[in-house]
Amino acid sequence: MSDDYEIKLAEGRYKIIESLLEESLTKTKTEIGFSDMLDKVLLNKYLGIPIFMVLAWALFQFSIEASGVFMAIIEMAVVTLGELAGGLFEGNIIAQSLVQDGIFGGFAFILPFLAPIFLLFLGISLLEDSGYFARATFVMDRLLRKMGVHGRTFIPMMIGFGCNVPAIMACRSIEGEKDRMISILSNPYISCGARLPVYVLFAGAFFVGMEGSIIFSMYFLGIAVAVFTAWLLRKTLFKGEPEPFILELPIYRMPTVRESVLHMWERGVVFLKKAGTYLLLGAILLWFMSAFGPSGFLGVDPDVSMSFTGILGNVFQPIFAPLGFDWRLTAALIFAFLAKEIAVEGLGIILAVEGEVAIQAALVSLVSPATAIAFMIFVLLYIPCLATVGVIKSETNSWKWTLFSVVYSIVIAFIVALLAYGIMVFAGFGVIGGI
Amino acid sequence: MTTINSFNSGLGIYSLLVGFAYIIVGCAQIITGIIRIESPIVPGDFFQGAVLIIIGLVFVMGFVDMRKGESDWVAYLTIGSLLAGIIFVLYVFMILSNGLGWALGFEDWLEWTPLEQFQPGLWLFVFALPGIYLVSKKYRSTKD
Numbered sequence: 001m002s003d004d005y006e007i008k009l010a011e012g013r014y015k016i017i018e019s020l021l022e023e024s025l026t027k028t029k030t031e032i033g034f035s036d037m038l039d040k041v042l043l044n045k046y047l048g049i050p051i052f053m054v055l056a057w058a059l060f061q062f063s064i065e066a067s068g069v070f071m072a073i074i075e076m077a078v079v080t081l082g083e084l085a086g087g088l089f090e091g092n093i094i095a096q097s098l099v100q101d102g103i104f105g106g107f108a109f110i111l112p113f114l115a116p117i118f119l120l121f122l123g124i125s126l127l128e129d130s131g132y133f134a135r136a137t138f139v140m141d142r143l144l145r146k147m148g149v150h151g152r153t154f155i156p157m158m159i160g161f162g163c164n165v166p167a168i169m170a171c172r173s174i175e176g177e178k179d180r181m182i183s184i185l186s187n188p189y190i191s192c193g194a195r196l197p198v199y200v201l202f203a204g205a206f207f208v209g210m211e212g213s214i215i216f217s218m219y220f221l222g223i224a225v226a227v228f229t230a231w232l233l234r235k236t237l238f239k240g241e242p243e244p245f246i247l248e249l250p251i252y253r254m255p256t257v258r259e260s261v262l263h264m265w266e267r268g269v270v271f272l273k274k275a276g277t278y279l280l281l282g283a284i285l286l287w288f289m290s291a292f293g294p295s296g297f298l299g300v301d302p303d304v305s306m307s308f309t310g311i312l313g314n315v316f317q318p319i320f321a322p323l324g325f326d327w328r329l330t331a332a333l334i335f336a337f338l339a340k341e342i343a344v345e346g347l348g349i350i351l352a353v354e355g356e357v358a359i360q361a362a363l364v365s366l367v368s369p370a371t372a373i374a375f376m377i378f379v380l381l382y383i384p385c386l387a388t389v390g391v392i393k394s395e396t397n398s399w400k401w402t403l404f405s406v407v408y409s410i411v412i413a414f415i416v417a418l419l420a421y422g423i424m425v426f427a428g429f430g431v432i433g434g435i
Numbered sequence: 436m437t438t439i440n441s442f443n444s445g446l447g448i449y450s451l452l453v454g455f456a457y458i459i460v461g462c463a464q465i466i467t468g469i470i471r472i473e474s475p476i477v478p479g480d481f482f483q484g485a486v487l488i489i490i491g492l493v494f495v496m497g498f499v500d501m502r503k504g505e506s507d508w509v510a511y512l513t514i515g516s517l518l519a520g521i522i523f524v525l526y527v528f529m530i531l532s533n534g535l536g537w538a539l540g541f542e543d544w545l546e547w548t549p550l551e552q553f554q555p556g557l558w559l560f561v562f563a564l565p566g567i568y569l570v571s572k573k574y575r576s577t578k579d
């Protein structure tokens with residue numbers, strides 16, 4: 001009843017505005033304004049969503065394909081610094097291994113990914129500042145509403161491309177408890193920046209020349225699973241109609257370099273802070289678990305299968321065997337629960353190699369493209385990170401829904417990854433090596 | 436008035452031709468991608484092909500709208516040109532970035548040549564380029 005009242009009030013306001021404009025505004029000879037002209041096509045019933053897909057594809061191509069050289073420059077700088085720092089501890093094998101392999105080794109795997117992450121955020125900022133993102137929300141609302149999902153859900157989804165934690169917090173703006181819960185529980189499937197290093201690593205190793213398209217399809221799959229989850233929740237646990245959605249579209253404007261770079265920095269600095277805190281702690285934990293085993297310190301260039309990491313990976317590996325994961329991939333997945341980027345660090349330490357190119361070469365000699373796709377999908381869909389679990393708990397104020405979110409995400413990750421693995425094997429991509 | 440109408444028709448036919456060029460090349464990219472044919476001019480890629488088809492459809496819709504007598508049909512030509520321009524700029528960035536890797540002598544870029552980035556999205560823009568000039572000309576004539 002209150003919603004009807006609000007809609008009628010909004011309609012009444014717009015009617016008054018229209019009548020005032022008719023009385024006071026003299027229309028010029030120009031048939032159509034620039035903003036209206038753009039909207040005629042960008043909000044088109046049939047072309048709106050495909051155009052959004054084109055822009056999203058261009059965004060991922062830009063961030064992945066144009067960042068390679070900057071990744072190489074960063075990696076070179078970090079490895080050189082690591083060697084210099086390691087040299088300071090010569091004579092103390094454990095301290096040297098901790099500094100060179102654990103801390104700087106970890107940074108060498110993670111910091112190069114600042115390049116694609118910052119370029120992705122720059123692209124998102126340009127689209128946002130131009131006024132297009134509000135249109136994308138409007139266009140997606142048609143599709144979402146058909147599936148019983150509130151149009152505003154798409155706004156946290158967009159924020160989720162950066163980080164799921166603020167995205168889930170942004171669900172507070174959604175009125176109606178059912179719509180808010182659906183938005184919170186479907187948001188973790190939106191691919192955040194932290195998953196990007198994993199995609200870049202695997203797509204670059206196994207799908208040379210198609211990296212951008214493979215990564216784009218991961219992001220698309222994330223949106224599809226989020227929408228499917230929202231639809232499923234609406235049909236089962238949160239039955240009813242979505243609340244009305246009124247959105248005011250800003251006028252288009254040319255984004256300025258200063259503003260877009262500033263917005264890119266605001267988003268990207270979150271990753272930088274993570275690298276200095278969570279990821280550093282994760283790297284030290286990984287180094288400890290991979291350099292030590294039940295028999296103590298395993299020495300320089302240890303046999304990681306004898307370490308605590310090896311034991312952990314081997315214990316859980318049978319669960320992931322249907323996806324083609326060996327103990328190494330399984331161990332990387334377990335550590336990645338802290339933060340998704342740790343999967344890359346973990347693989348570097350477990351495979352005992354330095355740098356992105358060396359990990360890629362090692363991976364290609366160990367697993368098939370089918371397993372690579374299954375791994376990327378699993379990383380995409382299983383619960384993003386510990387911080388996201390925390391924010392789901394605080395936003396839902398319920399351990400029940402938090403547990404539901406964790407279990408559901410693992411189950412759906414397993415099912416989708418298994419399906420993709422099966423299709424890839426059937427298509428002939430089940431043989432070890434790149435395409 | 437007749438001049439404006441013939442200009443409109445000419446622009447509409449141009450929009451149709453550019454649209455077909457994008458759609459044909461897009462379909463070719465999808466086909467070469469599926470049957471895995473090595474082609475330097477139209478390298479196989481499903482997503483790139485789909486992107487070109489969508490851009491082509493935007494141009495074609497402009498022609499369809501013009502035939503219906505819609506006064507604002509040129510919006511399609513404008514957005515089509517804008518999307519074609521975005522894809523073109525994307526490939527230019529890729530050439531510049533990889534060119535930097537080659538100039539710095541990095542191992543992975545030693546065998547790189549600009550021809551690797553000679554994608555259809557790059558060279559097709561040559562056909563879409565006059566559209567930007569013609570649209571601005573049409574706007575000027577409408578203002579006059």
